[in-house]
Amino acid sequence: MLDRQADTVSTTATERGRLLALEAEYCSHGDTVHYTEEPKIFERCEGSFIYDDEDRAFLDLQMWYSAVNFGYANPRLNEALRRQLDRLPQVASQYLHREKIELAAEIAEGALERFGRKGRVHFNVGGAQAVEDSLKLVRNACGGKSLMFAFEGGYHGRTLGASAITSSYRYRRRYGHFGERAHFIPFPYHFRGPRGMTKEEYGHQCVQQFARLFESEYNGVWDPKTGQCEYAAFYVEPIQGTGGYVIPPANFFPELKEVLDRHGILLVVDEIQMGFYRTGKLWSIEHFGVTPDVIVFGKALTNGLNPLSGIWAREELINPKVFPAGSTHSTFNANPLGTAVALEAMRMMREEDFASSVAEKGAHFLEGLKALKEKHAIVGDVDGLGLALRIEICEPHDSFTPSKRLVDLMVDEALKGDLVHGGERFGLVLDIGGYHKNVITLAPALTISKGEIDLGLALLDQLFTRVAPGAARG
Ligand SMILES: Cc1ncc(COP(=O)(O)O)c(C=O)c1O
Known part of the structure; x- marks a missing residue:
């Protein structure tokens, strides 16, 4: 018996060696x-x-x-995938299918209940791609303004556009600039903030530092004569993900939102990592009582099965008159396997506490x-x-x-x-x-x-x- 176990372990080790040798020779390390x-x-x-x-x-x-909030091999979600596989696993995204429509309705009706705002939902495949779509949406809504605010420690993905609003230079260093990088604003990371301040005091101080930018035209972002900001939107993660699961104090986002509203700057909330009940609410921004203009989501929507991501935006920004058909498109964007699992996941989140x-x-x-x-x-x-x-x-x-x-x-x-x-x-x-x-x-x-x-x-x-x-x- 022991001999047989030893044989199995050594066969496994040989197979592992073979796979790792192939990986070393044929797999790019650039995508991991x-x-x-x-x-x-x-x-x-x-x-x-x-x-x-x-x-x-x-x-x-x-x-x-x-991305797998509901556990590996979740029986209910795997079954939804199997059902779709047997019925309508493939359909080009220029045509409609039931799951896409019902999923968009479920997310948009949920946003109406939560935030009191009518909006629409737009799909893509990966998180960074949805971030790219949101950049187009925001630039379009703001008359082509292309500058964004984002946080130090923020992460929004590694495509060229998404890495321009991600704070780490490391993700941009080799590739040159494709668009303007964001103006990065400090996030209230209290553990490494100034000593002797409460979390709330530090949150308040971070907002004040940001608000200073609007004191006069000489601070560089604001034209008081026209009431125009040079920047279109502020990209936020309510709880920083890659930045180290940093949780801001309760006063931070309400105070920040006041400054944004005063200066006509849109609030784009990236829920790609913290959405879908990771923090105990469907959207983590709900902890802070502010209303987003745009929500970007991905990852756990399909529990890591067929990828699906997307954006919700309020009606004024996304209705077909202002953001017409074909504004963005990707072959797999509302793929039926992904939308079927996502619809089941959303229903499960509504039914279970x-x-x-x-x-x-x-x-x-x-x-x-x-x-x-x-x-x-x-x-x-x-x-x-x-x-x-x-x-x-x-x-x-x-x-x-x-x-x-x-x-x-x-x-x-x-x-x-x-x-x-x-x-x-x-x-x-x-x-x-x-x-x-x-x-x-x-x-x-x-x-x-x-x-x-x-x-x-x-x-x-x-x-x-x-x-x-x-x-x-x-
Ligand atoms: C907050 C946030 N935004 C965007 C992304 C990018 O998503 P993806 O890796 O699916 O492109 C991530 C991925 O970790 C993320 O955590």
Whole structure:
């Protein structure tokens, strides 16, 4: 028996070696990130777990960057895909199909209920493509103005247009400029903000700093004689995603919106990562009581099955007279497999009380993270809204100096799959974010159980001890 197991492991290792050699020779590294020396190959997935070629279970705490909010192999959503596959899996996007129409209606009626505004929905495939579409929509609505505000630490994708409004120069460095880059404004990242201020005071200060731009024509963006701003829109993530799951104080967006309204600047809310109940609400901007002009969405809309993204915009900006047929188009934009799953997902979100369950599970997870912070000096900060949670990893001597070194080590160790709990071996799938790439951004399945959250906390505890054995507090 042991011989047979050893044979299986060595056959698997040979096959893995073959695949990695092919990858090294034929796959571009440009379309991925290659964080680890030897990329991990996974074989199957279910619920909160993904399994490698030796059938080792990895608890996934990032769920494909928050694209799989409803758990791997969600039976209801997979079944919707199968049904569509048997009925109408293909149809060109110039024709109509039931699912596209019903999905647009579901999202637009939901926005009317939430924000009191009539609007329409427009589809594409990937997140960055929907961001591109929104840029066209905004430029068109603002008489061709092409300048945008966005946040330091913001991320909107890596196409040329989307990376121009994404703050990291790293994503633009090699490729030259295609359009004007955004004017980047500080986001209230309190943990690394000025000392001695409350979160609310810092939020207020960030808005005041922005408002200063409109004091006179000499501040560079505003013509008081015509009441015109040179900038068309402000692109925001209500909770920064790639920036490290940074949660602003409650006063920040209402105060910011006041400045935008006073100066005729549109508010474009990027919900690609935080939408679809990641934070306990359909749209994360709902936590802040402000009304967007445009919402951009993607990722979890189809639970990571056939890709679909899109934008909702208020009627004045998107009605067919101002934004006519063919303003944007992509062959696969409202693909019937994607719209069928998305429609089922939206119905599921209406029928099931994710608002309560996500808030409850998030509170339980955050409580456990706070206990880990008490125990490990490498944990500088923890925070969370719903099931969007952050652990900021720091050097243990001051629990503040960002430690990319330790986070990189953690990700590698977690992927070895040899953490032990209840006599079984597990791995962890983690994602890194943050301004200093030292934040573990946790986006577990919204369907995760309390037992699985406790397992995650126990595995994180072991991992922290493993990478910094002498850094337990007390
Ligand atoms: C907030 C946000 N906007 C845009 C994008 C880009 O989406 P995609 O990777 O589907 O192009 C992402 C992806 O992580 C994101 O988190």
